[in-house]
Amino acid sequence: MTEPNGSFEVACDESGSEGEKLVGGNTDVFAHAGIRLTTALAARCVEETRARAPSPTVEYKSDVIRRAKHRAALVWLLGPSGPLHGNAHVYLIDKTFLVVTRLAGLLPEADPHVVHRQGRRALGDARWTAFLAAFNDLLRAGPVGIRNGRGPRPSAEAVFHLVDGLPYLRRAMPGAAALRAQLRTDPGALPALDPLVPAILQAAAHWGRASRSRSSTTGRPCSPTTASPASAPRPGRRWPGCAWWTPAPTPGCRWPTCSPARHAR
Structure with a gap:
């Protein structure tokens, strides 16, 4: 949710962190992800994900939805009809x-x-x-x-x-x-090799650009079928002026912000 002064919150988490041990550790890649969802939409996202890819586990982790039998749920979660499209950003570091x-x-x-x-x-x-x-x-x-x-x-x-x-x-x-x-x-010196430092800087830069883009674009809702190729953004970006989520559920779809146009695509 964006505050009246233009500020907003992004929930971030990392994976693969071993501090500054970057060579010869347990993982080859460090990942830092950020998601911009309201608390209510985040709760609905988790509820819908559990419905599409059920598991008795209390703490729902990625290894559940990455199972072959839950492929359709994963495609929904990360695809254009899902809640994360345009609202999530992942920064990977080798x-x-x-x-x-x-x-x-x-x-x-x-x-x-x-x-x-x-x-x-x-x-x-x-x-x-x-x-x-x-x-x-x-x-x-x-x-x-x-x-x-x-x-x-x-x-x-x-x-x-x-x-x-x-x-x-x-x-x-x-x-x-x-x-x-x-x-x-110098006890105040930033660590030279901690990947979390550039990851946080990249997250701030990304969401700062996203905020400026949202506040400066207007227009009618559009989709990849109506936008011109020249206006097409890079993968993971939305078309300028696109209505991000429209509350017009398709019958049978439990996601509360689903739209018929997305199912048609």
Whole structure:
């Protein structure tokens, strides 16, 4: 619900978080999702999802609706006739590539994709991954001493010794050492590798754009069949001026904001 001053609430949650451990963890991807629904519509969404994909579980999780037998319910939930279309946003981060991005940021005019590709080619997958894991460990927040029984945190010199044959990458060592020193001495410094930080920034940017778009577009309801190809938004975006939900239920559909036009599509 949007307040009179234009502010609104977005419910957010993450999945795959292991703090700043980005290489060699339990998950390869970090996900941060946001949903903008009123409390009443969120409750109806959960009720309808349970009706379409029933389960005795108290806490309804994604592994229930992702089962093959509930495929139709999943298509409804994520599709254009469902409640999340245009009202949800997911930001995905490849954890290993986030480490590569931070490494490339310490190099002059470096493209992370090129750095990643060349590093793997020069060192092989195993050695490149070992270097990224060490670089990851170097830049994790916290003291330089013992780390949960795993021994002392490596120095910048020890980490970049792993790429002695790649002088271009070693040029990142002074910047890495300076960043590590800052993390040690400045308790207010933001973590260098926590994916939650860029995820929150991306969520704020996305919903800020969405809010401005909603407040500045007017017009009659439209659909993909009536909008011109030039006006078609990217996947997951709505057409300008589109009536988001219309309270005209189709007979037999339990979703309270279903519209006949969506069933026709």
